[in-house]
Amino acid sequence: MALATASEAFVDILRQEKAYTIFGIVGSAFMDPLDLFPAAGLRFVSVRHEQNAALMAEGFARASGRVGVCIGQNGPGVTNLVTGVAQAYANHTPVVVITPSVTSASLGTHAIQEVDQMSMFAGITTDQFQVNRPDKIAWALRNAFRAATLTNGPVQIDIPRDYFYGELDYQELTPTEYRVARVGARASEEDLARAIQVLRSASNPVIVAGLGVVNSGCRAEVAQLAERLAAPVATVFQHNDAFSTEHPLGVGPIGYGGSKAAMRVIADADVVLALGTRLNAFGTNPHYGVDYWPHAAKFIHNDIDPHQIGRNRPVAAGLPGDAREVVQQLLAALGPAEEDLQLKLSKRIDVLRSVKETWAEELDELSGGHQLPMAPKRALREVTRVIPRDAIVASDVGNISGTIGAFVDFAQPRQFLGPGTLGSIGVAYSTALGAKLARPERPVIAISGDGAWSMTIQEVMTAVTEGIPVVGVVMNNSQYGAEKRNQYDYFDERYYGTNLDNPDFSAVARAMGAFGVKVDDPDDIGDAIESAFRADSPSVVEITVDSKVLAEPYRRDAFQKPVRHLPQYRS
Template sequence: RAATILAGARSPVIISGGGVVMADGVDAARRLAEHLSCPVVTSYLHNDAFPASHELACGPLGYQGSKAAMRLLAKADVVLALGSRLGPFGTLPQYGLEYWPASAQVIQVDTDARTLGLVKPIALGIRGDARLAAEALLAGLQGSGPAPARDETRLTEIAAEKTAWATELAGLATPSQTGRISPRAALTELARALPADAVVSTDIGNVCSTANSYLAFDEPRSFLAAMSWGNCGYAFPAAIGAKVARPDRPAIAYVGEGAWGMSLTETMTCVREQIPVVAIVFDNQQWGAEKRNQLDFFDGRAVATNLENPDFAAVARAMGAEGTLVEEVDQIGDALRAAIASNRPTVLTLRLNQELADPFRRDAFKPTPTRLLEKYRSLSG
């Protein structure tokens, strides 16, 4: 039945989620997408669930995700969610875009039957392994008739949306000054300098979450993130674990200075056990996510969100690690490359300005917030 729905689709879109990575199913998802000539978007914080350089790859959904992914998903008449729970942060409106296609037929594949149809209505739920499901769907489509020709019109549309978003994203970074680096400029330079085989972990927070716009991977098992639970202090321990598991791959943690205060003591673990993880600490002297909420919801006022930080690079050196303070945007790439080449535990502190991205939910603190999930509708004012 799922193959029949896909065969009749005019504008199908595949959402490739974490279940695809865990099932070693990225190649199966790629072959299915190529058969359908359909765009592939990745679920929230699973930017490694489809090769970013592929012509059908459109980037991630969710907070600070890809507008190309969102616009193409909004036009879908059939959505195949492979290995995704379709969690709230990956399906709620972003940038003012209501991009979830309410009238589309949704086929959801997940190993946990409890997630099927939990967040979004579905036409068909399949409890199963994402790779096996993708392979079975492709076999079903191939067995139903000759392979369709490449849809050049669709491919042109995909390329145009990706180009438009890349151009818009490049223009979002504001000018940087010494000791006042634009967060988006910093994220751009880091993305350019990341090795292709790097494993990146991101913490929760305003700057780290904005990295969703910039992090792109061609290899699976390359991205670790705090997900919807939002546990502050996650990124550095996650990177340590990744480096121990795969010592052949560079491991890099993106951490806000607030979260860094919860995990910096593990620098001593890295020194003692000779684990060469690189921590990139975004020092903007504030709890950014909390301040952004307060400024929006409390008429420009903020309480208990400013931070007076020590020199984290000097603290790292006192612990026996390498520590570098970066205050110029054009030094970021070289600093990251040098940190990786040193094969030593390294803390790079980037001095940022206090520019902040959107809050996670603009409406959440209103007297009558919009209840976007059915299970909370009874709580609406």
């Protein structure tokens, strides 16, 4: 034991946890520990809005598999963190959220910058710790890291700001002395036997791989299982990196903006084996005008959270557990392959090759043409054509960037950082900045629409100040295109609130100190993207796209034709 201030203990635990990068905006509430960051070898990334601090922490964690950390000034700084923390919660991302509060004597007095910071985060964190005395800071911070690691989600530690000045007997501990690594759970023998029975009876099984496959790093094992079953492998919406279409059995993502090949294949399935996914209802909504989900198929569901199994659709067998562990169990239980497996596998691959080639031709047609202003899918095609193979790609929600799923494939997991099921707009660039700090050796690119970009443009200044060479691509059609599509479909083209008057985003980027270029011709996109990567500095490539070309709506299932009864509104 050694006498230490609470600030010293706090900073030393961050150092012990190797949490060397912390995202936030400087605030008086945590200035005492912040003063110690340089001595501890910690980097404080000063952002321009705390929402982006949480998003960067999430991007850091998703790209690296390690815990991200963010912090905000009590009150308004903490309220600004909420959207990014909710994003981490929806995406099962381990983040420690540090929320200094008003002084302990001021709690409950409606002091300046006082809000109830615990209840605010109760529904979007997997655990919470509120420090009630200075000598509990070390215990609480260690437990925050322990909980974030074990629950794979954001965890809050709330600290009255005066407690940083307290003193305690501090015992230096390594993380292994207070937490263990997340251990993969296995399915029960009874559940496994039920799943094997269903799989043995299948004539046309299809595997759907999700985030659990990425997090457990079991793409190779999933490939073995697919080959053992002669089963195509689709990926879940926004998780293209769970399996590659370069594998002969890989067919791409289902869901919005996904692969028609995957949808056509899964439509014919008699058994669907979902691995490492909640299989969110939005990710199986009809798309391209096709209700592709095989409602009569038997469903085998694996998720690490048993609460998710059977939640949204009935199961023929449920396999709670870590995806890697469960896949290994299935492989062992299936035993030796049947004599005719190679023949069956060869025939299946031949069929899939034809299905994939047909979709590739359709996609080329959808993304072809040379009209000006260029079609959004042509722009996406040209951008994704030159993205380096090892690049990490972050995408936004939106009429253009949201349809990227059809155009990207990944050799490795943790390369695709979609916005996730929160569906928040303006998240891609900040997520990408965090990813780049986690994986500085990898090229990183963010793809956003102009509406999303307008919400995160200020972080170009952060990228310049901190020297983070991320390429930001802005698809500019001067509108909130996803919402405009809804007005087109349901409100007789009354475009209210969806048109945007934008500046020259590339010029703004240059004014901030970044490399900036504007592209109007699709033939110039490749050179512009490659130049942005070569610049090895924060870069913004603005691409002008046709505002009249709108993608499929996100939520046709959630809309109805409007009804107006009052006479003043009928017209």
